[in-house]
Amino acid sequence: MAKTKVLERKPLSLAERTYLPQIVTGLKTTLVNMLRPSVTLQYPEERPVIPENYRGVPTLVKDPNGREKCVSCQLCEFVCPPKAIRITPGEIADDADTAHVEKAPKEFDINMLRCIYCGLCEEVCPEEAIFLQDVFSVSGYSREEMINNKQKLYELGGTLPDRHRKWDKKKAAELQGAAHH
Amino acid sequence: MSQIKEITIGDVAKRSADGEEFSGETMALNIGPSHPTTHGVLRLMMELDGDVIKSARPVVGYLHRGDEKIAENMTYNQFVPYTDRLDYLAPLANNVAYAIAVEKLAQLEVPERCQAIRVLCCELARISSHLLGVGVYGMDAGAWTVFMYTFTQREKLYTLFEELTGARFTTSYTRIGGVARDIPDGWLGRVSDFCDQVLPVLDEVDKLLTRNRIFMDRTEGVGTISKEKALAYGMTGPNLRASGVDLDLRKDRPYSGYERYDFDVPIGTRGDCYDRYLIRGEEIRQSVRIVRQVIDQFPDGAYYAEDAKKIFAPQKAKILTSMEELIQNFMIVTEGPRMPEGEVYFEAENPKGALGFFIVSKGGGVPYRLKIRGPSFCNLSILDDLLPGHYLTDVTVILGSLDFVMGECDR
Ligand code: SF4
Ligand code: SF4
Numbered sequence: 348m349a350k351t352k353v354l355e356r357k358p359l360s361l362a363e364r365t366y367l368p369q370i371v372t373g374l375k376t377t378l379v380n381m382l383r384p385s386v387t388l389q390y391p392e393e394r395p396v397i398p399e400n401y402r403g404v405p406t407l408v409k410d411p412n413g414r415e416k417c418v419s420c421q422l423c424e425f426v427c428p429p430k431a432i433r434i435t436p437g438e439i440a441d442d443a444d445t446a447h448v449e450k451a452p453k454e455f456d457i458n459m460l461r462c463i464y465c466g467l468c469e470e471v472c473p474e475e476a477i478f479l480q481d482v483f484s485v486s487g488y489s490r491e492e493m494i495n496n497k498q499k500l501y502e503l504g505g506t507l508p509d510r511h512r513k514w515d516k517k518k519a520a521e522l523q524g525a526a527h528h
Numbered sequence: 529m530s531q532i533k534e535i536t537i538g539d540v541a542k543r544s545a546d547g548e549e550f551s552g553e554t555m556a557l558n559i560g561p562s563h564p565t566t567h568g569v570l571r572l573m574m575e576l577d578g579d580v581i582k583s584a585r586p587v588v589g590y591l592h593r594g595d596e597k598i599a600e601n602m603t604y605n606q607f608v609p610y611t612d613r614l615d616y617l618a619p620l621a622n623n624v625a626y627a628i629a630v631e632k633l634a635q636l637e638v639p640e641r642c643q644a645i646r647v648l649c650c651e652l653a654r655i656s657s658h659l660l661g662v663g664v665y666g667m668d669a670g671a672w673t674v675f676m677y678t679f680t681q682r683e684k685l686y687t688l689f690e691e692l693t694g695a696r697f698t699t700s701y702t703r704i705g706g707v708a709r710d711i712p713d714g715w716l717g718r719v720s721d722f723c724d725q726v727l728p729v730l731d732e733v734d735k736l737l738t739r740n741r742i743f744m745d746r747t748e749g750v751g752t753i754s755k756e757k758a759l760a761y762g763m764t765g766p767n768l769r770a771s772g773v774d775l776d777l778r779k780d781r782p783y784s785g786y787e788r789y790d791f792d793v794p795i796g797t798r799g800d801c802y803d804r805y806l807i808r809g810e811e812i813r814q815s816v817r818i819v820r821q822v823i824d825q826f827p828d829g830a831y832y833a834e835d836a837k838k839i840f841a842p843q844k845a846k847i848l849t850s851m852e853e854l855i856q857n858f859m860i861v862t863e864g865p866r867m868p869e870g871e872v873y874f875e876a877e878n879p880k881g882a883l884g885f886f887i888v889s890k891g892g893g894v895p896y897r898l899k900i901r902g903p904s905f906c907n908l909s910i911l912d913d914l915l916p917g918h919y920l921t922d923v924t925v926i927l928g929s930l931d932f933v934m935g936e937c938d939r
Contacts, residue, residue: 350792369739369742373735373740386680473857479694
């Protein structure tokens with residue numbers, strides 16, 4: 348059976364019953380705390396330190412070549428628990444120099460009134476195209492303003508380094524004529 | 529209109545002194561659903577005779593979001609963010625309880641490192657929940673300062689959670705078969721620094737409250753729940769232990785490797801509001817003990833079940849470079865983690881009591897039915913028995929001592 352610890356209580360001593368010792372201890376505690384450095388963060392003048400891997404507003408990122416990484420596979424749209432993401436897939440023109448990527452989103456909306464910042468979209472994305480970055484405070488005057496469209500998402504996202512460069516590799520392979528799809 | 533008779537204060541005083549006209553007359557009083565003492569959206573319908581409560585009925589459901597129904601429409605992993613919002617004062621503990629329940633259905637064992645991370649999560653969540661519980665309780669009883677000190681500590685914990693999970697509040701940290709990510713570098717050290725500095729603060733709280741005559745006068749002998757009553761109403765957690773029952777699921781039915789750690793289960797002697805305060809203070813200390821042990825024997829290895837290929841999604845680097853893993857990722861996301869048919873019930877010792885998940889599965893990645901047992905709901909059910917006979921001013925103290933959270937009560 349469980350190892351228990353019974354919390355006994357002792358009756359108050361005569362001094363304690365007068366409440367005087369409590370006043371003294373209370374004042375002492377308060378005074379000591381007054382002299383300690385303040386822990387209050389004067390937001391918004393002071394900003395909190397945002398740790399790495401923080402889950403802020405979801406954004407879309409581009410690869411170092413300036414290509415949009417999202418291939419509009421719609422996996423994030425599927426997984427998003429509150430259904431905040433809307434994607435309209437689009438084709439890439441045959442003569443574009445990113446034609447080897449095949450697809451890109453035509454429209455990509457994230458409704459920040461619905462988003463719960465859960466990070467599942469980032470987690471499932473097979474292209475590392477969507478990231479929750481460090482913006483944590485969003486506001487707007489209307490509901491429409493709170494829907495981040497594709498352009499806004501790329502503005503927020505910027506460019507992140509690409510560790511795998513799989514599309515570069517694919518292009519190189521295609522140029523060599525040894526493309527295997 | 530001609531009937532109007534002027535009544536002077538003297539008349540009223542005389543009549544109430546005679547005590548005839550008003551005796552036996554009761555007053556209906558509603559507290560909540562939006563009232564600072566109800567810690568959320570609990571509504572109390574009370575009948576008062578003067579200052580004494582004759583009957584009380586808790587009305588719940590103002591925060592009902594249909595979580596159980598929502599669960600039937602999504603995969604097991606997609607439901608994790610919703611578990612944050614049950615007991616939103618200890619989201620990490622809910623995440624863990626849910627993940628373990630589903631893993632029990634899949635008969636999946638997670639590696640030791642993952643278990644240790646989860647124990648850490650649970651205990652830190654318990655510390656944070658109890659810190660708030662004690663602080664707010666002090667505030668309810670008129671000791672505002674205590675709240676400031678404990679809340680500062682809780683902020684520090686939240687900074688640690690933020691580093692670990694990416695969010696301060698809605699952590700969504702576990703996945704079926706593991707956790708979302710491994711612990712960051714140096715994080716364990718920061719947790720142990722936190723433990724070092726939280727104990728002096730607890731002593732400070734002790735100094736302010738434990739032997740404080742005003743606090744004791746307001747809590748001792750108030751809201752006494754007997755052992756039998758507590759059991760009969762299905763109370764769990766610190767509220768049950770305050771009544772002297774040594775039920776603690778971490779000891780009685782250990783999960784996630786709790787049997788490896790040494791800790792005591794504090795129990796109370798009288799089951800009154802004061803006992804419930806003492807228990808929470810002591811539980812924080814015991815949790816600190818567990819956290820230290822976990823850090824001391826922190827195992828190496830993987831933070832997720834590597835062999836559960838149909839349950840835990842492959843690593844990102846693999847998904848990006850290998851076709852097989854890419855397909856596997858798509859399957860797990862769209863169809864959900866592969867589960868066998870069956871029924872399972874699992875209860876975890878959460879800060880507020882036993883949080884249970886009952887899952888019925890027809891196979892596949894989506895639960896057929898998911899029932900949640902919220903400890904706060906059961907703990908509150910005793911109110912209509914407990915409150916009558918107390919003064920109206922005691923309501924604040926009793927509610928504070930029960931330390932409930934409506935997110936989990938209403939679900
Ligand atoms: S962001 Fe990622 S998951 Fe979403 S559609 Fe684009 S590639 Fe797919
Ligand atoms: S963070 Fe979560 S809620 Fe927000 S868009 Fe991504 S998946 Fe949807």
